Amino acid sequence: MTGPMIWVFFILLAFAVPIGHAMLGGVAAALWLDGKPMAVIAQRLYTPTQSFPMLAIPFFILAGNLMMSGRFGQYLVNIARLFVGNMKGGLGQVSIIGSVMFGGVSGSAVADASALGNALIPVQKKQGYPSGFAAAVNSASSTVSVLIPPSIPLILFGLVSNVSIVDLFVAGVLPGILLGVGMFTTVWWTARKQNLPRSPLEGGFHAFKGQLFAAIPALIMPIFVIGTLRFGIATPTEVSVMAVAYALLVSGGIYRDLGPKEIWDALVDTAAMTGAVMLIIMASSTLQWVMTAERIPQELASWVAATFADPWMVILMLNLVMLVVGAFLDLPAAVLLLGPLFVTIGQSIGLDLVQLGLMMVVNLAVGLYTPPVGTTLFISMGIADSKLGPTVKSLLPFYAVALIVLMLISYVPALTIY
Amino acid sequence: MGNGFGVSPNNGEGAQTRPLHRYVTQIIRLIALSGKLIAVGTIVFMFVALLANVVLRYAFGSGISWAYEIHALLLPWLVASGLVIAASRGTNIAITILPDFLPVDLRRGLLVMIEVAIIVISVTVLQSSQPILIASKFQTLSTLGIKQYWGYLSLVYAFAGMGLISVLEILRLLSGASVATSDVERRSLS
Amino acid sequence: AEVIFAHGANPGNPRYVAAEKWAEVYAECSGDTVNHAPSATLGNDVEMLTSATAGVIQVSANSQGAMSQIVPEIGLLGLPFLFNDLPSAWEVLDGEVGDMLDQRAQNSGLKILGFWDNGIRNVTHVSKNVSSPEDLKGMKIRTPPDQMTVDIFEALGAAPAPLAWSELPTALQSGVFDGQENPLTNIYSAKLHEITPYVTMTGHKYESTPVVAGLAWWATLDADKQECALKATAEAGELQRNLSQEGDTSLPPKMEAEGATFADADKEAYKAATASVYEKYAETYPELVKALQEATAQ
Numbered sequence: 001m002t003g004p005m006i007w008v009f010f011i012l013l014a015f016a017v018p019i020g021h022a023m024l025g026g027v028a029a030a031l032w033l034d035g036k037p038m039a040v041i042a043q044r045l046y047t048p049t050q051s052f053p054m055l056a057i058p059f060f061i062l063a064g065n066l067m068m069s070g071r072f073g074q075y076l077v078n079i080a081r082l083f084v085g086n087m088k089g090g091l092g093q094v095s096i097i098g099s100v101m102f103g104g105v106s107g108s109a110v111a112d113a114s115a116l117g118n119a120l121i122p123v124q125k126k127q128g129y130p131s132g133f134a135a136a137v138n139s140a141s142s143t144v145s146v147l148i149p150p151s152i153p154l155i156l157f158g159l160v161s162n163v164s165i166v167d168l169f170v171a172g173v174l175p176g177i178l179l180g181v182g183m184f185t186t187v188w189w190t191a192r193k194q195n196l197p198r199s200p201l202e203g204g205f206h207a208f209k210g211q212l213f214a215a216i217p218a219l220i221m222p223i224f225v226i227g228t229l230r231f232g233i234a235t236p237t238e239v240s241v242m243a244v245a246y247a248l249l250v251s252g253g254i255y256r257d258l259g260p261k262e263i264w265d266a267l268v269d270t271a272a273m274t275g276a277v278m279l280i281i282m283a284s285s286t287l288q289w290v291m292t293a294e295r296i297p298q299e300l301a302s303w304v305a306a307t308f309a310d311p312w313m314v315i316l317m318l319n320l321v322m323l324v325v326g327a328f329l330d331l332p333a334a335v336l337l338l339g340p341l342f343v344t345i346g347q348s349i350g351l352d353l354v355q356l357g358l359m360m361v362v363n364l365a366v367g368l369y370t371p372p373v374g375t376t377l378f379i380s381m382g383i384a385d386s387k388l389g390p391t392v393k394s395l396l397p398f399y400a401v402a403l404i405v406l407m408l409i410s411y412v413p414a415l416t417i418y
Numbered sequence: 419m420g421n422g423f424g425v426s427p428n429n430g431e432g433a434q435t436r437p438l439h440r441y442v443t444q445i446i447r448l449i450a451l452s453g454k455l456i457a458v459g460t461i462v463f464m465f466v467a468l469l470a471n472v473v474l475r476y477a478f479g480s481g482i483s484w485a486y487e488i489h490a491l492l493l494p495w496l497v498a499s500g501l502v503i504a505a506s507r508g509t510n511i512a513i514t515i516l517p518d519f520l521p522v523d524l525r526r527g528l529l530v531m532i533e534v535a536i537i538v539i540s541v542t543v544l545q546s547s548q549p550i551l552i553a554s555k556f557q558t559l560s561t562l563g564i565k566q567y568w569g570y571l572s573l574v575y576a577f578a579g580m581g582l583i584s585v586l587e588i589l590r591l592l593s594g595a596s597v598a599t600s601d602v603e604r605r606s607l608s
Numbered sequence: 609a610e611v612i613f614a615h616g617a618n619p620g621n622p623r624y625v626a627a628e629k630w631a632e633v634y635a636e637c638s639g640d641t642v643n644h645a646p647s648a649t650l651g652n653d654v655e656m657l658t659s660a661t662a663g664v665i666q667v668s669a670n671s672q673g674a675m676s677q678i679v680p681e682i683g684l685l686g687l688p689f690l691f692n693d694l695p696s697a698w699e700v701l702d703g704e705v706g707d708m709l710d711q712r713a714q715n716s717g718l719k720i721l722g723f724w725d726n727g728i729r730n731v732t733h734v735s736k737n738v739s740s741p742e743d744l745k746g747m748k749i750r751t752p753p754d755q756m757t758v759d760i761f762e763a764l765g766a767a768p769a770p771l772a773w774s775e776l777p778t779a780l781q782s783g784v785f786d787g788q789e790n791p792l793t794n795i796y797s798a799k800l801h802e803i804t805p806y807v808t809m810t811g812h813k814y815e816s817t818p819v820v821a822g823l824a825w826w827a828t829l830d831a832d833k834q835e836c837a838l839k840a841t842a843e844a845g846e847l848q849r850n851l852s853q854e855g856d857t858s859l860p861p862k863m864e865a866e867g868a869t870f871a872d873a874d875k876e877a878y879k880a881a882t883a884s885v886y887e888k889y890a891e892t893y894p895e896l897v898k899a900l901q902e903a904t905a906q
């Protein structure tokens with residue numbers, strides 16, 4: 001059954017059928033050819049919608065949408081500029097610091113890439129940054145936000161692996177900061193070599209005091225999320241709901257830029273995003289039924305165990321597979337597709353599942369800025385109006401940084417397991 | 419429109435001049451509106467119920483017991499409404515290397531084929547849901563006392579809606595709607 | 609023909625062992641092949657029931673909570689302190705009450721092949737034993753999403769809230785909850801006694817593991833194969849009940865060696881404090897509640 005399923009899936013995918021539908025097409029073909037009950041499809045499609053922890057996804061998306069609908073984005077850029085704008089290539093550094101801060105509000109790298117990219121890339125270009133470099137910094141740094149909690153890919157991994165989402169969130173902070181520091185260094189080095197301009201905030205601290213004060217509540221959000229989870233005030237789903245309440249309070253009460261229209265739009269956009277993500281989650285749940293019914297994960301795991309002598313080789317193989325898959329597939333889809341298989345393989349070599357989850361997200365996030373299919377890459381190139389060649393060339397040191405962090409996370413458990 | 423392309427009801431070239439085009443666009447908007455109403459209703463209801471539950475649990479030590487079960491009914495409907503909205507906007511996630519490289523006429527042909535594939539798949543899902551719908555009539559959510567059937571119906575809404583939008587989209591494509599390349603930002607959810 | 613036997617337990621659990629046995633006995637007796645699908649890989653308990661009704665799977669070793677969504681009366685087996693010990697529960701389930709529940713299930717497209725155990729549930733607490741009901745006042749306790757369990761702990765003055773099983777260890781560690789309740793086998797396999805070391809043998813609630821088949825599939829079997837399925841369920845059930853009972857005697861010393869503190873509960877006080885739960889359910893099911901009380905009173 002699995003053979004025809006995979007063929008049909010890839011053929012539909014290559015012809016640009018949406019991923020969720022392509023999966024369903026593959027599953028339907030496989031069940032039909034094998035004479036299995038088609039009711040599996042409807043049954044398994046419904047399953048993921050019955051999960052209480054899954055509710056955290058729409059609410060975290062909504063909190064991010066509400067927060068970013070107004071002035072907060074600009075304040076955030078100004079704060080970063082106040083601290084690092086005075087360095088050479090200061091606006092590049094702002095992009096990285098901004099992504100780390102933004103990460104605490106949003107669970108999505110794409111939201112980060114478009115919000116910060118639109119705010120920063122035009123200014124960077126005006127100050128003489130090469131457009132390829134501007135796009136490179138934005139596309140790479142925006143992926144930091146899926147490591148700093150909240151994070152949609154980490155929630156998804158938690159759900160496919162039965163690992164606590166709280167543990168994954170807590171473990172994501174350090175790798176997120178490591179990536180941020182690595183990218184900061186890259187920009188610092190490039191800026192010195194290319195003599196990129198300094199861009200201090202006009203008027204300095206005094207001009208900005210009011211905004212800093214106003215932005216504090218929004219900047220506290222990540223601390224609020226981690227704090228409530230870590231100190232056991234509430235479960236991830238409840239925290240996502242409280243994050244929405246908090247975003248309403250801050251955006252509505254302090255920034256006063258949330259009207260009925262903004263709220264309506266935020267709700268509708270949240271549903272559309274939830275629907276698109278959930279279709280893939282639901283379709284991959286049907287796909288997994290077929291694979292489980294044929295015991296594919298177990299067989300793959302024992303094949304891996306028999307073929308590779310040492311756990312470190314298995315880990316290396318997992319990483320290589322993910323780098324290839326990530327080049328073509330969007331991050332959430334890849335987590336859902338590979339997660340169940342990798343969990344079985346990971347358990348067979350005694351790999352901690354929290355560590356595996358971080359490994360997967362850090363690895364697959366690189367795919368967001370690698371061609372041929374890279375969403376933050378294309379968004380950033382679109383805003384910067386840059387060509388693929390120069391952008392990828394500027395990205396080379398960022399790939400190096402990401403691979404170093406990836407190797408550290410893969411082989412130093414202490415970075416993700418406390 | 420399900421295929422992940424920027425053929426949105428707002429930017430079809432010459433859309434205003436062709437009556438068929440206008441009708442089709444209106445119907446897609448209407449379907450999308452049903453999705454928006456369901457989306458806003460379900461999110462707001464779950465938000466209020468869950469927030470009230472947290473507050474009550476901390477303030478008075480006991481929450482609303484059905485707050486933990488309401489998602490079993492409403493999350494499927496939120497998802498279904500989101501699928502319909504996303505389909506009407508063309509924001510489902512796809513790999514678009516092939517169409518991006520095709521000349522306009524071939525691309526139009528491919529887009530029609532994609533919509534046909536979506537229709538076939540949607541109809542398959544609708545058929546496959548029949549035995550499940552019957553089985554779910556016997557299952558009652560323990561706290562709410564509502565039949566699971568009402569949740570499973572969301573699958574019918576979602577796939578009938580997506581299939582219908584694809585049919586309308588074929589009409590639009592054949593009557594000459596724009597087939598501009600994809601709008602990446604709206605399509606990805608990373 | 610291939611028969612899919614699905615359930616939610618992991619290797620090592622008595623339910624898993626019994627499922628292996630079921631597959632072995634049924635395959636040999638009927639000549640069919642059995643595909644044993646453990647660990648909820650084909651869906652959780654509720655989903656497996658829908659699957660069985662719709663013919664996606666054939667048989668499932670399920671749970672009392674999920675079954676009570678279809679046959680609400682099955683939930684009554686979890687009335688507080690209903691059974692004094694496991695054998696008295698088995699006697700009731702293997703008798704008229706079991707037959708009556710099977711009839712109800714058949715009206716909804718499912719055939720009950722028999723009842724295995726899921727053990728008697730006990731309370732664990734992070735900082736103290738809860739020998740008397742007063743010790744539970746205000747306790748934040750995690751329960752499964754099961755109305756009967758919630759009712760029991762509300763009657764006892766605790767603050768019960770349902771939570772996903774995967775979040776439970778972290779939630780206990782971080783203090784969202786003061787404790788939880790489960791059969792000893794679950795507590796031990798998830799190492800919950802390391803986080804909540806105070807185990808009180810409240811035995812507040814019995815849970816069965818109904819073994820159910822899709823009625824449509826069942827109706828296609830000839831009489832011999834039906835006999836095979838019943839025989840496999842009974843034989844595997846005997847094995848499972850023994851394992852489950854063994855666990856209740858062998859686990860406490862093991863867990864004590866790992867730092868757990870056991871205490872008995874004042875059952876009379878607990879019974880008195882939860883009498884209102886019987887009243888609540890007697891309003892809806894007066895005859896069955898009375899029948900159950902009489903069957904267990906001897």
Ligand code: NA
Pocket residue numbers: 102103104105106107108145146147148149150151
């Ligand atoms: Na984040």
Ligand code: NA
Pocket residue numbers: 326327328329366367368369370371372373374375
């Ligand atoms: Na990529």
